[in-house]
Amino acid sequence: MNDESRLWQWRQRTEVPLFLASALFLGCYAVRVLDEDLPQGWRNALLAVTYATWALFVVDYAVRWRLSGQGLAFVRRHLMDAIVVVLPLLRPLRFVHLYESVQHRRAQPRLSLHARVIAYAGLSSVLLGFAGALTVYAAERAAPGATITTFGDSVWWACSTLTTVGYGDVTPVTPLGRAVAAFMMAGGLALLGAVTGSFSSWLIQTFTLEQDRQPPRDSPGAAGGR
Incomplete structure (x- = not known):
C-alpha cells in the first residue's frame, strides 16, 4: 500500500x-x-x-x-x-472537509460546483464569525475603555467586520481583539470574493447555455417563427 x-x-x-x-x-x-x-x-x-x-x-x-x-x-x-x-x-471549519469527504463517496455531488462554493463560504462565515465573536468578547469585556461589553455587541461587530461594512460603533481596543479583527477582515474579503466570483461565473454560464439553446437567426426554425 x-x-x-x-x-x-x-x-x-x-x-x-x-x-x-x-x-x-x-x-x-x-x-x-x-x-x-x-x-x-x-x-x-x-x-x-x-x-x-x-x-x-x-x-x-x-x-x-x-x-x-x-x-x-x-x-x-x-x-x-x-x-x-x-x-x-477555527477547527469547526473542518465541517467543510467532512461534507467534501461525504460527497466524494457518491458517484456525483448533489450540488454543483458553484453551489458548493457558496455553501462552503456561507458555512465558513457563520463559524468564523461565531468563533471570532467569542474570542473578542472574552478579550474585550473587562478591558478599560472597551465598547464591546456584551456578547450581542461582539456578534454585531463580527457581522459588520466579516461583511466589510465596518460601522465603527463598536471596535476592539485590546491587542488580541485587534489581531482577531485583522484576521476576520482578511477572511471576510476572501469569502466575499469567493461568493461573488462563483455567483458571477454561474450567471455567465447560465446565460451562455440559454444563448446556445436559441436557434440561429438564419435557420428554418427561426424564420418560421417570424
Missing part, C-alpha cells in the same frame, strides 16, 4: 470523529466564555476537554504528515490544516 492510499484511509476513518471533537471544542469554549457564573470545577473540566481535543488535532496532523511522505511540502499543500492546528477556534 502506497503513501497516498494510507493517507486516504486515515482521513476517511478520522474525519467524523475529528469533526465531533471540533464541535466539542467550540462548545466547551463557548460555555466558558458566556457563562460567567460557572463554578470553577466545571471551568477546569471544560478546559481539560478543550486541551484534549486540541491534542487530538495535533496528533492527527502529525500522523497525516508522516503518512504523506512529502516532508515540508505537506505543510504548503495543506495550509488550512496547519492554520486550524495553530488556531483552535
